């Protein structure tokens with residue numbers, strides 16, 4: 001039996017979940033792995049609020065040095081959240097030769113290079129399965145069982161809050177703001193939901209998983225990002241009529257000489273495996289040249305599912321004689337600022353002869369051809385709703401064509417990419 005001494009940075013939802021899992025299931029984990037887990041210290045802001053967790057007083061501390069500078073602590077588990085001080089504490093732990101296990105996609109994504117470099121320098125391990133997709137073992141899958149593949153595509157529902165909101169909008173025909181308020185009331189969305197609904201959280205996750213999948217650093221500032229705040233019940237209903245389901249996806253593609261990395265709402269065909277992933281579930285769909293296609297699905301958040309991934313990482317960190325360091329090419333591929341997709345375009349246009357010809361003419365002028373068109377009768381203001389689904393077209397061309405439209409004749413109300 002090998003005892004491993006742990007220090008937890010943070011004892012909130014996730015730190016508390018790890019504490020509970022180690023206490024309740026640590027004996028079983030020890031039988032299965034030969035590793036006995038001992039949590040020596042847990043860093044919190046305020047020791048007084050932690051009475052209820054049955055955490056002994058001597059474990060709680062408000063001094064980070066009780067963990068980062070204690071030579072007995074071998075693995076530091078970071079669950080503080082946010083960029084700082086989480087990133088500098090992880091850096092210090094690695095500098096002191098301690099392996100780090102983290103669930104913090106923001107700090108990891110923003111400081112990936114320096115954390116990796118420090119781990120490489122001191123030989124400490126850096127593990128972050130829980131930072132993408134909670135309990136879903138996507139990070140391990142990419143790095144180990146799927147390593148003999150050229151991963152060409154990765155599409156993920158990696159944010160449970162937005163998937164919950166879109167699922168309810170779809171099922172109930174409800175508007176975004178109404179479902180968001182309800183999700184906040186139920187504790188399924190944060191009081192400030194920006195990180196989730198504007199796609200930042202998904203962009204951090206794509207930056208981490210995409211870097212590993214494509215072996216080329218994808219910096220979060222290069223990820224195209226658009227959230228779900230502009231999506232209306234009308235878009236979802238029209239999309240459904242055309243056989244599509246709306247999801248917020250994190251999409252990564254390896255085009256050989258560039259990487260696509262984008263987070264935005266997507267219409268998927270109703271029979272796509274990701275289209276039926278509902279509620280707060282997460283899923284990642286991958287295409288690799290050997291395994292072809294595959295989807296991993298499960299719980300992307302919550303204390304127990306996240307703790308499951310974290311304890312898995314802790315055991316790996318304890319068992320590995322040498323810690324694995326994922327290969328990333330030294331000359332990263334550029335992240336593309338243009339890509340090809342099909343487009344759902346919804347506009348309000350004057351219901352008059354020649355308008356349709358003008359709109360399709362402007363699209364055609366940019367090389368965009370229409371695959372399907374739907375017109376919904378004129379409103380009392382004499383405007384009709386036009387919906388186009390285009391064939392594959394360049395993002396930049398679509399944006400140019402839409403910009404060139406005369407607002408006196410038609411107003412573009414929403415544009416949603418379609419992936420098949």
Ligand SMILES: NC(=O)c1ccc[n+]([C@@H]2O[C@H](COP(=O)([O-])OP(=O)(O)OC[C@H]3O[C@@H](n4cnc5c(N)ncnc54)[C@H](OP(=O)(O)O)[C@@H]3O)[C@@H](O)[C@H]2O)c1
Nearest residue numbers: 010011012013014044045046079080081103104301302306
């Ligand atoms: N929640 C999820 O379902 C989930 C899923 C996957 C990943 N994650 C990630 O896990 C991380 C933690 O999330 P969480 O939900 O557990 O957060 P949380 O409930 O807010 O817990 C944060 C903990 O860190 C402590 N803390 C924060 N700043 C500190 C500081 N400067 N010094 C000392 N202690 C500090 C807090 O102390 P007090 O307790 O004294 O306030 C608290 O114990 C985040 O990076 C999050 O993105 C969360």
